[in-house]
Amino acid sequence: MADRGIYGGDDLDRRQEPGRRLYSPYQDLPIPYRTLYDLPTSPEFLFQEESVVQRRSWGENLTYYTGIGYLTGAVAGASLGLHRALRAAEPGDTLKIRVNRILNSSGQEGRRIGNRIGVLGLLYAGMESGMVAARDTDDWINNVAAGLGTGALFKAANGPRSAAVAGAIGGLMVGAAVAGKQVLKRYVPI
Structure with a gap:
């Protein structure tokens, strides 16, 4: 019967006996493992201008x-x-x-x-x-105008009245989403 510790037995088999230490074949090698595995969590940018833009x-x-x-x-x-x-x-x-x-x-x-x-x-x-x-510039006006334009362009083939109604609905929906996001930012601590 083979030794279970060789083939990766359970944790009970890996108990360290007093006075003995576990052997690590890599203990004397100068491997910079900290620089390999401790990676930065913030994004890295190629150009400085990219780090300023928050979108x-x-x-x-x-x-x-x-x-x-x-x-x-x-x-x-x-x-x-x-x-x-x-x-x-x-x-x-x-x-x-x-x-x-x-x-x-x-x-x-x-x-x-x-x-x-x-x-x-x-x-x-x-x-x-x-x-x-x-x-x-990046503000709420861009979002609402994009919602207006999206609704109008999506229904443009159905005629000008349908495009105007769809544009108004798109603008209102995006405006409500932007306002809801601002309310959440202000009153909900995340």
Whole structure:
């Protein structure tokens, strides 16, 4: 029978007997392990100008808003598809048919709603980054203007009235989100 300590037995096998020390083959090597494993937690920047700016770049913004929008829409659409499939179930359906109906409905609704909200995130990120570049400042006006423009551009094909209503809804939603964020910063200690 082989020694269990060689092959990594449990902690009871690794008890240190009095008067003995554990052997470490690396104890005499001058390895700078502290510099290898104690990494800094703050971000490192290539250029000094990047460290002054306290926001994501336009590419990071684009990826973030599009990805979050698609993921949120896909989950919401899948749950809506699940609800519709369960409502459409007929008494004579087999389990296979019910599962198939649920998967088809969830996938279809998830893709449809995910794509729509992902496009909204893409438009919003592009407009917000454009506003920051044009105005050379980062404040709430950029966010609200990007929300207005996103809603108007998303519904522009349906006519000017529909675009104006969608723009107003987009601006109000983003304005409420910005105001809610400020309230949370002020009154909720995080």
